[in-house]
Amino acid sequence: MMDLAASGVTVYSTCRSSIGYNERSHLRRLVEIAGWADDAGYRGALIYSDNTSIDSLMAAQAAIAGTTSFVPLVAVQPVDRSPFTLARAVSSLAHLYDRRIDINFVSGGFSRDLAVQGDTASHDARYDRLTEYAKIVEELLTGGMVTFAGEYYNVRRARLTAPVPHDLLPKVYVSGSSPASLQAGEALGVGQLSFPLVPEDFVSPDIRKNKYGSGISVGIIAREDSAEAWRIAHKRFPATPEGAERMKMLLSAAVSSWQPQLAAVPIPDDAPGQAYWLVPFRYHHTFCPYLVGSYDEVAQAVATYLDGGIRTFVLDIPEEPDDLWHARTAIERAVAAMDR
Known part of the structure; x- marks a missing residue:
């Protein structure tokens, strides 16, 4: 099995987190998918944050407790918890389990979720708030005493009793595809996660990329035979x-720029x-495009993203463990071509 990390490529899967999905077996399914990602050599998996899901940090704790090296990529929305509360939770998990979590900072969400919490901030203002929030969290995690007076947060002499050990500090991303998200990521010095356009369009030099790195959320259905991959898809x-x-109803209530885009x-x-296929998104099965085809066909699409600077891949929720292995085969072929 290729060491993807040695080539600078990070791969996550995604764990199902919706409360409405067979509630009695939710914990079993969460830990099961986390275990699949562990076995397939992925860094970890994304855990969503919205009002219909299990609390993302509690889900992360359950996944850590049920695996050996799995790293949860936890979606964090600033309106859900204060920066000090988040930093303390990350520190607590590090000290309780000697394990890390990664963080995907998200500014928006479903309009109904924002309305429930009384969040009326504009799109760009939410990224301004996110930038303040993430700066405070970073300083707390690294052991600093934080005094901060901003437009959205005021913190005075805040400090964690137990900062996160350096080797367990999280890998951090900002989610989004708008100019405001790009500005937030670069202001924080972290990479950006987005939903990709067609490979050739996404890597165009006319599209400005985050100078600290870019990643994409995408599904992959790859098999040795292209016809079999499409049959499954x-x-x-x-x-x-x-x-x-x-999907039409979802778009009518969208507050994020990536969905209409x-x-x-x-x-x-x-x-x-x-290989690029939008049916899973267009017909409301999932929230990302897919790459479908033979290993070599999918590898060619992945290689185009790699050539455009993409180094992080967050794959859609797998239906079975083989999905992760088949996707990994295509990604490895693309990485091997990049390394030649």
């Missing part, structure tokens, strides 16, 4: 009128020879 993600209507990509549902 169409079975899992049928293009139905009901799905199209649900992705919906506007001008490619048909079925484009022969094209």
